Amino acid sequence: TFEAIVYAxxxxxxxxxxxxxxxxxxxxxxxxxxxxxxxxxxxTWGLQYSYNTASIYNSLAILVTTGPVPVSVQSxxxx
Numbered sequence: 001t002f003e004a005i006v007y008a009x010x011x012x013x014x015x016x017x018x019x020x021x022x023x024x025x026x027x028x029x030x031x032x033x034x035x036x037x038x039x040x041x042x043x044t045w046g047l048q049y050s051y052n053t054a055s056i057y058n059s060l061a062i063l064v065t066t067g068p069v070p071v072s073v074q075s076x077x078x079x
Contacts, residue, residue, distance in 0.1 A: 012036060014062040028054035036064055 001017040014034065020027050034056060035048035049055070049062055 010065065012064045014060075014064075016056050016058065016060045016062075018058055019056050019060075020058065029056035030054050032056070034062065 002019070003015050003017075005013040005015070007013075019029060025031060029050055029052075031052055032050070033048065033052070034050045035046060037046035038044065047064060
């Protein structure tokens, strides 16, 4: 269970509530790609947080700040 919050003027916030499916082939993001990709005009950019690795967990939040190009990715656990 997760949600993506896209703010009108910038950041994107991913919040992961539950990423344990009870199946080692899918748990914790083992078969997922997490990130953002943008296509516009003649410009394409992407920012990848993870790819097919067990790198996401319950209560994880990932904040992607945006601008002309990606600025940063921060992750933190909800308290």
